[in-house]
Amino acid sequence: MNKTIATAVIIVILVVIGSVGVKLFKPKFDEYQQKTTSDAAKTKGKIHIAMDNWVGYFPLRSSEMISLMRKSGYTLIIEDDQANYTERMRRLGKGDIEFAVATIDSYLLSSAALNFPGTIIMVIDESKGGDAILARKDRVANLDALKGRTDLVVAYTPMSPSHHLLKAAADHFNIPELISSAGNHIETDGSEAARKSLTSKKADIAVCWEPDVSRLLADKNIIKLLGTEDTQRLIVDILIVNRKYAQKEQDVVQLLISNYFKTLKKYRDNPDRLTAHVKKETKLSNKSVASMLKGVKWVNLTENCEQWFGISNSGLNADEGLVDTIDSSLDILINSGDFSDNPIPDQDPYRLTNSTFIADIYKTGVSGFTVPKSGDASQQAFNSIETRFSALTASEWDKLVEVGTLKVEPIVFQSGATELDHTAKKIVDHAVERLKHYPNFRILIKGHTSVRGDKQENIILSQGRADAVGRYLEIVYNVDANRMRALGYGGTAPLPKKSGESRRSWMYRLPRVELVLVREDY
Numbered sequence: 160m161n162k163t164i165a166t167a168v169i170i171v172i173l174v175v176i177g178s179v180g181v182k183l184f185k186p187k188f189d190e191y192q193q194k195t196t197s198d199a200a201k202t203k204g205k206i207h208i209a210m211d212n213w214v215g216y217f218p219l220r221s222s223e224m225i226s227l228m229r230k231s232g233y234t235l236i237i238e239d240d241q242a243n244y245t246e247r248m249r250r251l252g253k254g255d256i257e258f259a260v261a262t263i264d265s266y267l268l269s270s271a272a273l274n275f276p277g278t279i280i281m282v283i284d285e286s287k288g289g290d291a292i293l294a295r296k297d298r299v300a301n302l303d304a305l306k307g308r309t310d311l312v313v314a315y316t317p318m319s320p321s322h323h324l325l326k327a328a329a330d331h332f333n334i335p336e337l338i339s340s341a342g343n344h345i346e347t348d349g350s351e352a353a354r355k356s357l358t359s360k361k362a363d364i365a366v367c368w369e370p371d372v373s374r375l376l377a378d379k380n381i382i383k384l385l386g387t388e389d390t391q392r393l394i395v396d397i398l399i400v401n402r403k404y405a406q407k408e409q410d411v412v413q414l415l416i417s418n419y420f421k422t423l424k425k426y427r428d429n430p431d432r433l434t435a436h437v438k439k440e441t442k443l444s445n446k447s448v449a450s451m452l453k454g455v456k457w458v459n460l461t462e463n464c465e466q467w468f469g470i471s472n473s474g475l476n477a478d479e480g481l482v483d484t485i486d487s488s489l490d491i492l493i494n495s496g497d498f499s500d501n502p503i504p505d506q507d508p509y510r511l512t513n514s515t516f517i518a519d520i521y522k523t524g525v526s527g528f529t530v531p532k533s534g535d536a537s538q539q540a541f542n543s544i545e546t547r548f549s550a551l552t553a554s555e556w557d558k559l560v561e562v563g564t565l566k567v568e569p570i571v572f573q574s575g576a577t578e579l580d581h582t583a584k585k586i587v588d589h590a591v592e593r594l595k596h597y598p599n600f601r602i603l604i605k606g607h608t609s610v611r612g613d614k615q616e617n618i619i620l621s622q623g624r625a626d627a628v629g630r631y632l633e634i635v636y637n638v639d640a641n642r643m644r645a646l647g648y649g650g651t652a653p654l655p656k657k658s659g660e661s662r663r664s665w666m667y668r669l670p671r672v673e674l675v676l677v678r679e680d681y
Contacts, residue, residue: 202232202233202234203232203233204232204233204234204411205233205234205235205236206228206233206234206235206236206257206258206411206415207236207238207255207256207257207258208220208235208236208237208238208256208257208258208259208260209238209240209247209250209251209256209258209259209260210237210238210239210240210259210260211239211240211241211242212239212441213242213289213320213396214289214369214437214441214451214452214454214455215283215284215286215289215396215455215457216260216283216396217433217436217437217440218419218422218423218426218457219237219260219283219398219419219422220237221422221426221436222436223422223425223426223436224418224419224422225237227418227421227422228414228415228418231414231418233411233414233415238256242318242319244261244265244266244268244269244318245269247259247261247269248261248266248269248270248273248276248277249273251276251277251399251401252273252276252277252401254401254403254404256401257400257401257404257408258398258399258400258401258415259277259398259399260283260396260397260398260399261396261397261399262320262323262394262395262396262397263395263397263484263485263488264320264323264326264394264488264491264492265318265320265323266279266397266399266511267485267488267489267492267502267503268318268492268497271498271502271503274504275503275504275510275511276401276402277399277400277401277402278399278400278402278405278511278512278513279397279398279399279481279511279512279513280398280399280400280405280412280416280512280513280516280517281397281398281416281419281463281516281517282395282396282397282398282458282462282463282467282480282481283396283397283398283457283458284395284396284455284456284457284458285387285391285392285393285394285395285396285455285456285458286320286368286387286390286393286394286395286396286454286455286456287387287388287453287454287455287456288369288372288386288387288388288453288454289320289368289369289372289387289394289451289454289455290320290321290324290366290367290368290372290386290387290394290454291321291324291366291367291368291372291383291384291385291386291387292324292325292328292364292365292366292383292384292385292386293357293364293365293366293367293372293375293376293381293382293383293384294357294363294364294365294381294382294384295357295360295363295364295380295381295382296379296380296381296382297380298311298363298364299311299363299364299382299384300382301384301560301561301562301563302328302332302334302384302385302562302563302564303332303561303563303564305334305336305337305364306333306334306336307336308336309336309339309343310343311336311343311363311364312343312344312345312356312361312362312363312364313325313337313343313344313345313362313363313364313365313366314344314345314347314352314353314356314357314361314362314364314365314366315344315345315346315347315353315365315366316346316347316348316349316350316352316353316366317346319350319366319368320368320394321350321353321366321367321368322366323393323394323488323491324366324385324387324390324393324394325337325338325366326338326491326492326494326495326497327390327393327491327596328384328385328563329495330490330491330494330495330566330593331491331565331566331593331596331597332563332564332565332566333564333566334563337364338495338496345361345362350367350368350371351371353365353366353367353371354367354371354374354375357375357381358375358378364384368454369447369450369451369453369454370443370447370450370451372386372450372454373446373447373450384562384563385562385563387454388454388599389562389597389598389599389600389678390596390597391543391595391596391597391598392480392483392484392487392543392595392596393484393596395481395484397481398416398419400412400513405513409515409516412516413516413519413520416516416517416520417520420459420460420520423457423459424459427457427459433452434448434449434452437451437452460517460520460521461521463517464477464517464518464521465477465478466478466480467479467480467481468481468512468514468517468518469482469514470514470517470518470521478542481512482508482509482512485503485508485511485512486508487592487595487596489501489503490592542637543595543596543598544591544594544595544598544636544637544638545636545637545638545639546598546599546639546642547639547641548601548639548641548642549641550641551601551641551644556603556644558679559601559603559677559678559679560677560678560679561603561675561676561677562597562600562675562676562677562678563675563676564673564674564675564676565590565593565594565673565674565675565676566590566593567586567587567589567590567672567673567674568586568589568590569586569668569670569671570583570586570587570624570628570671570672571583571586572624572670575620577620577623577624577626577627578627579627579628579631584631584635587628587631587632590674591632591636594674597676599678600676600677600678601642601643601644601676601677601678602632602638602642602643602644602674602675602676602677603643603644603646603674603675603676603677604625604628604629604643604644604645604646604672604673604674604675605625605646605648605652605672605673605674605675606620606621606622606623606624606625606626606628606645606646606647606648606672607621607648607649607650607652607653607669607670607671607672607673608620608621608649608650608669608670609650609653609666609669609670610650610653610666610669611650611666612650614649614650614651615649617649617650618647618648618649618651619647619649620647620649621647621648621649622645622646622647623647624647624672625645625646625647625672626645628645628672628674629643629645650669653669654668654669654671
């Protein structure tokens with residue numbers, strides 16, 4: 160090849176390279192030029208948050224929040240992944256998104272295999288009526304009526320918060336039939352499908368969320384067995400940040416949280432504005448929007464600190480509700496068979512939380528907020544086990560409706576004794592952990608003996624044992640005496656004998672103390 164041809168080839172190659180370079184880099188140059196010659200030069204970056212359309216997340220994805228972040232120099236990009244928690248956590252771990260929202264139980268389920276790629280930096284809300292277990296009245300009267308029933312069909316949406324409510328009821332009230340794999344379940348794609356399964360009588364029980372809960376209860380043949388308005392720290396939504404991003408962009412994380420609480424306060428101060436904005440997004444009626452908003456309890460800055468992250472000003476009580484809820488959610492998931500043991504590294508729930516950002520905001524304050532002064536008793540954390548109740552007469556107690564019998568291991572007493580020993584106290588302690596989730600229900604403490612011996616003496620003995628459990632709850636846990644009623648039944652209400660059970664085994668199960676949750680009939 161002579162020099163002329165070689166030069167020509169080189170020129171052609173350079174022209175091709177130049178053309179490819181222009182094609183590749185011109186869009187980036189144009190974008191740079193466009194940004195630097197406009198107000199977009201003020202934009203510092205983009206922030207991606209993955210979520211779904213649950214109303215509890217609305218303030219985080221609202222136009223108010225997006226506007227605040229834009230004014231702070233950041234473009235907030237909301238990605239709706241249709242509640243695909245597994246994919247959500249995978250993308251969080253890869254860094255495709257900086258933030259994700261989830262319920263505590265779904266975070267545990269979807270992140271365990273990924274070694275928990277994000278850390279919890281804020282509690283968003285609690286479901287307070289947004290989820291419920293409903294049933295046909297002619298098939299089921301209360302939760303206890305489910306026990307031993309293998310003929311009932313349950314419709315639910317897998318991996319949803321309502322599914323966790325189902326698991327909690329199965330665990331706390333000892334109803335394994337709710338989550339058994341006996342083929343009597345209908346897995347649905349969302350609450351509406353579960354509702355239709357119930358109304359069409361394909362299912363006897365359905366687990367739904369608003370607005371389908373309200374729609375079902377409009378039918379006089381449908382009853383609510385358990386709703387989250389009567390639960391505490393059971394279905395809890397959280398904000399999670401990618402761990403590397405939290406280290407690298409601490410100021411941005413804090414900015415996002417601060418702007419969120421400003422947005423939340425704006426909606427709290429202007430509820431009509433919140434209703435209008437939710438209605439605009441959902442295209443639902445005023446009645447449906449009201450039902451949706453009623454079913455969620457947003458957690459503000461002070462509550463995040465004092466009731467969830469254990470942060471307070473000097474002299475104030477603070478509760479680590481977040482860690483407690485992680486532990487209780489794990490118990491439910493383990494007992495439901497989702498995990499064989501605790502999947503958290505070192506079994507340490509603090510590996511999943513980061514209180515730094517909330518604490519810094521709490522100490523410095525947020526524009527428009529008033530941080531409580533040290534020693535302000537009115538700001539002390541709420542303890543669900545100490546809920547106060549009005550006194551009832553015996554006839555008023557008799558009118559209460561049973562919700563279900565709390566799962567309690569056999570409380571063993573020495574023969575003829577009515578005092579709780581160390582082992583019995585530990586069993587009651589364990590029951591209290593379940594009781595904390597249901598602060599709105601009164602407690603009927605039922606004492607039972609075997610069917611042997613003098614009937615009247617057995618009644619007296621069982622009454623003494625029921626009284627002993629009530630005293631222990633009142634003295635040790637400050638459970639309101641007005642909330643409890645102790646009754647001794649002696650051997651008049653024995654448990655049914657199981658198929659193939661020997662008389663000896665049956666007799667062994669009869670002496671027991673039951674904690675039955677009851678409510679007003681409404």
